[in-house]
Every structure is written in C-alpha cells, then in structure tokens.
Amino acid sequence: xxxxxxxxxxxxxxxxxxxxxxxxxxxxxxxxxxxxxxxxxxxxxxxxxxxxxxxxxxxxxxxxxxxxxxxxxxxxxxxxxxxxxxxxxxxxxxxxxxxxxxxxxxxxxxxxxxxxxxxxxxxxxxxxxxxxxxxxxxxxxxxxxxxxxxxxxxxxxxxxxxxxxxxxxxxxxxxxxxxxxxxxxxxxxxxxxxxxxxxxxxxxxxxxxxxxxxxxxxxxxxxxxxxxxxxxxxxxxxxxxxxxxxxxxxxxxxxxxxxxxxxxxxxxxxxxxxxxxxxxxxxxxxxxxxxxxxxxxxxxxxxxxxxxxxxxxxxxxxxxxxxxxxxxxxxxxxxxxxxxxxxxxxxxxxxxxxxxxxxxxxxxxxxxxxxxxxxxxxxx
Ligand SMILES: Cc1ncc(COP(=O)(O)O)c(C=O)c1O
Numbered sequence: 001x002x003x004x005x006x007x008x009x010x011x012x013x014x015x016x017x018x019x020x021x022x023x024x025x026x027x028x029x030x031x032x033x034x035x036x037x038x039x040x041x042x043x044x045x046x047x048x049x050x051x052x053x054x055x056x057x058x059x060x061x062x063x064x065x066x067x068x069x070x071x072x073x074x075x076x077x078x079x080x081x082x083x084x085x086x087x088x089x090x091x092x093x094x095x096x097x098x099x100x101x102x103x104x105x106x107x108x109x110x111x112x113x114x115x116x117x118x119x120x121x122x123x124x125x126x127x128x129x130x131x132x133x134x135x136x137x138x139x140x141x142x143x144x145x146x147x148x149x150x151x152x153x154x155x156x157x158x159x160x161x162x163x164x165x166x167x168x169x170x171x172x173x174x175x176x177x178x179x180x181x182x183x184x185x186x187x188x189x190x191x192x193x194x195x196x197x198x199x200x201x202x203x204x205x206x207x208x209x210x211x212x213x214x215x216x217x218x219x220x221x222x223x224x225x226x227x228x229x230x231x232x233x234x235x236x237x238x239x240x241x242x243x244x245x246x247x248x249x250x251x252x253x254x255x256x257x258x259x260x261x262x263x264x265x266x267x268x269x270x271x272x273x274x275x276x277x278x279x280x281x282x283x284x285x286x287x288x289x290x291x292x293x294x295x296x297x298x299x300x301x302x303x304x305x306x307x308x309x310x311x312x313x314x315x316x317x318x319x320x321x322x323x324x325x326x327x328x329x330x331x332x333x334x335x336x337x338x339x340x341x342x343x344x345x346x347x348x349x350x351x352x353x354x355x356x357x358x359x360x361x362x363x364x365x366x367x368x369x370x371x372x373x374x375x376x377x378x379x380x
Contacts, residue, residue, distance in 0.1 A: 004122045009341050012329060016339035027368035028339040029356040032167065034231040034313070036286075038268075039279035042230060045271035049264035058260045061251060062089025062239070066266045069273040070239050078196075079212035080222060082241050088254055089261045089269070092197055092225030092238030097123050098257070099193050099221045099240060100159075102249035104129035108158035113144045114347035115316070117167045117195070121347070129158070135349045138318065141307050142171035146180030153184065159191045160184075162210060165198040168346045168355040169316045170291075170309020172205040182213040191246070192220045197238070200229040200280055202311040203288050211241065218243035221250075228312075229280055230272045235265040287313050290358040290365060297369045298356075303376050313359045316343065318352055321379050325351055335378070336371035
C-alpha cells in the first residue's frame with residue numbers, strides 16, 4: 001500500500017471543508033457530483049421499497065428486474081448484445097475495482113490515459129499490476145488515439161482502460177479511435193474496461209461503447225452507474241457487463257466483498273432506468289450552459305487556455321505560470337478562496353493544469369472565476 005497515494009480529489013474537498021468550518025467563504029470547484037437533487041420519482045421508489053420492508057440481502061449480482069432493465073438499456077442504447085445474467089449490480093467504483101482485481105496479475109501492464117480519473121492507477125497498483133500511462137494532452141484534444149496506445153503495447157500488456165467522456169478533461173472519444181483501439185485489442189488479445197459513467201452528460205458528441213464493436217463482446221467489461229446521470233452519488237449504485245467468461249472471477253470478488261448492492265437503492269435504480277427522461281435532459285441542458293460560460297470565461301483570463309470539453313462536467317485549463325499544480329491549488333484556495341483540483345492528481349501529464357467542476361450554480365461560477373482571474377493577475 002505504500003506505493004498507493006491518497007485521492008487528490010478527496011484531499012482537496014477535505015481542505016475546502018476545513019476552511020469553510022473556520023467561517024471562510026470558499027467556492028468549491030472541486031466536487032465531482034451533480035448539484036441537482038435525485039429526481040423525485042426515483043426517491044419515491046426507494047422510500048416505497050423501504051416501507052415495504054425491502055431491506056434484506058438481495059441476490060449477489062442484483063435483483064432480477066434491475067439486471068433485466070440494465071441489459072435492455074445496454075441493448076437498445078449502447079448496441080451491446082447483453083443478457084441479464086451477464087450483469088453485476090454494484091457501486092461503480094467497486095465495479096472497476098473488482099474488474100481490475102480479477103483481471104490483472106502481478107506484473108501485467110495496464111494502459112490508461114493520462115490525465116485520467118484518480119483511482120485507475122491506484123487500483124492497478126493494489127492488484128500488483130503496472131500502470132502504463134499514455135499521454136493524452138492538448139495535442140489530441142485530450143483524446144486517446146490508437147497510435148498512442150499502439151506505442152505502449154508489449155507482451156506484458158493485459159488491459160486497456162478507456163473513459164469517455166473523460167474525467168478530468170471532458171474529452172469524448174471519436175468512433176474511429178474506439179474502433180482502432182478495439183482492433184488493437186483483438187490483434188494483441190487484450191481486455192478493455194470501458195468506464196462510461198458520464199455517458200449521458202455529453203454535448204455535440206456521441207458515446208461509442210467498445211463492447212458493441214466487432215470481436216469485442218467477450219473482451220470488454222462495460223462499467224456504468226447511476227451517480228452522475230441521475231444525481232445519485234450517495235445511493236452507491238452502478239453496474240458492469242461482461243461476457244460469462246470474464247464474469248466468474250469478478251462475481252467471486254463481489255460475494256466476498258460487499259455481497260450485494262443496497263437493496264432499496266436497486267429498486268430505485270429500476271425507476272431511474274424506466275422512468276421519465278426529462279430530469280436528465282434538463283440537467284444536461286443546464287450543464288451545457290455552464291460549460292459554455294466556463295470555457296468563454298477561462299479564455300478571457302490571462303495565462304489560462306482550455307480545450308472545450310465535450311462531456312462530463314469538468315474543464316481542465318492549462319496555466320502558463322511557473323508553479324506546480326499542487327502549489328497552484330493551494331494558492332487559489334488561499335488567495336481566491338476557490339477550491340480546484342490540482343492537475344497532477346490525475347497523472348503526471350496533468351501537471352500545469354487544474355480541474356474545475358462546474359457542477360455548481362452559475363452565480364458561484366461567475367464569482368469564483370472572477371476571483372481566480374484576480375488572483376492569477378497578481379502572479380504577473
Ligand atoms: C470516471 C469515473 N469513474 C467512476 C467513478 C465512480 O463513480 P461512483 O461514485 O458512482 O462509484 C467516478 C466518480 O467520480 C468517475 O469520475
């Protein structure tokens with residue numbers, strides 16, 4: 001465990017809380033969860049399940065009606081030929097963790113984008129695998145390309161982790177790039193974990209699930225969840241889909257770790273998948289407005305540049321000041337009272353950037369970015 005670092009996002013959120021508890025008015029751009037309530041029909045279903053006494057263990061892989069609803073969603077929306085028996089219901093982070101633990105042996109190499117979500121690398125290290133970061137910076141608009149991946153493949157490579165839309169950059173993979181990476185996976189007999197948790201929070205772009213590409217069905221673990229799409233972070237509900245050949249090992253870890261996902265949350269999950277789409281559409285429309293504002297405002301600030309994010313609710317500006325991103329995070333917190341996440345938390349190629357989460361109201365975005373501009377202005 002000594003090679004594993006603490007989550008940079010959680011550390012920053014804790015510092016923001018500490019300053020707030022001292023009465024300092026801090027604006028937080030470090031939160032990775034939608035600032036909307038869970039839609040009412042989903043909450044109601046959870047409450048009904050509790051009232052009806054649905055409070056005991058469920059089948060380990062999840063309740064049949066939720067596994068069926070998920071398989072149906074994957075078939076109709078993602079083009080994945082999914083069966084309910086191939087679904088495991090579990091918190092999304094745990095889904096990724098179980099898949100990595102089950103598939104990565106000591107010394108196996110795992111290709112992943114850099115910058116990328118804070119937990120992929122530690123998960124690989126905990127599994128005694130070797131993380132192989134692939135630089136996915138402004139040169140490719142933060143997108144992972146087949147050319148970049150191909151350079152890193154050798155006979156120890158076991159797995160490629162993809163995340164589109166991407167946290168922290170908001171990059172969305174192009175169809176031809178997904179196709180090219182899938183071809184590499186087939187040619188070199190590699191597995192893929194596709195983390196599609198931001199699938200629905202996407203602007204002027206489309207999600208392409210690798211498991212729907214030819215030859216990929218039995219080599220992809222598709223991961224998704226309810227946290228971001230339905231603003232359900234605290235319900236701890238997500239899922240994975242994998243072919244039976246890959247599922248067995250993962251299922252064993254589920255039974256020996258959390259047994260099953262929370263019972264009443266699973267009932268609420270059925271309501272989320274089968275209920276009205278309106279709340280999600282409204283949320284995404286609001287995120288789009290904020291994205292447009294944040295990009296425009298960042299581009300007005302001297303010393304900052306940003307690639308327009310095509311999905312998720314993050315912007316990842318690069319700054320032109322001589323200061324590492326940990327120091328920049330501390331400087332903005334102390335000087336502007338704005339909490340951002342240092343870019344290096346997401347990998348070494350995230351250095352000289354910081355992540356802004358725009359899952360916060362417009363007024364705070366305006367006020368916070370004004371304060372950032374003022375503080376950066378003092379650096380000359
Ligand atoms: C890219 C990515 N994958 C997975 C997760 C984990 O999601 P959950 O909190 O629903 O387990 C997150 C959460 O921030 C994320 O950003």
